[in-house]
Amino acid sequence: MADTLYCYHCGQHHPKTEMRQIETKGARRWRCIKSIEAAKKGREAREAFGRQTTDTNKAEAQSKLKALLNPEWLSD
Numbered sequence: 373m374a375d376t377l378y379c380y381h382c383g384q385h386h387p388k389t390e391m392r393q394i395e396t397k398g399a400r401r402w403r404c405i406k407s408i409e410a411a412k413k414g415r416e417a418r419e420a421f422g423r424q425t426t427d428t429n430k431a432e433a434q435s436k437l438k439a440l441l442n443p444e445w446l447s448d
């Protein structure tokens with residue numbers, strides 16, 4: 373257990389080589405690289421999903437607007 377550190381994020385001990393010291397609210401704490409990377413990826417994935425959803429909504433709103441302005445479009 374000599375080469376492990378307590379990870380405040382997981383509430384577990386991980387090998388020292390997998391840990392990074394970070395500062396939160398003025399306190400230094402150890403957090404594992406895995407959880408840091410997972411959080412980063414999670415945020416990127418959420419942002420990508422958010423962008424995608426916004427684009428889809430925009431395209432949908434636009435086609436609905438076109439249909440409203442040109443009703444003959446739909447019956448053709």
Ligand SMILES: [Zn+2]
Binds near residue numbers: 384403404407
């Ligand atoms: Zn951890």
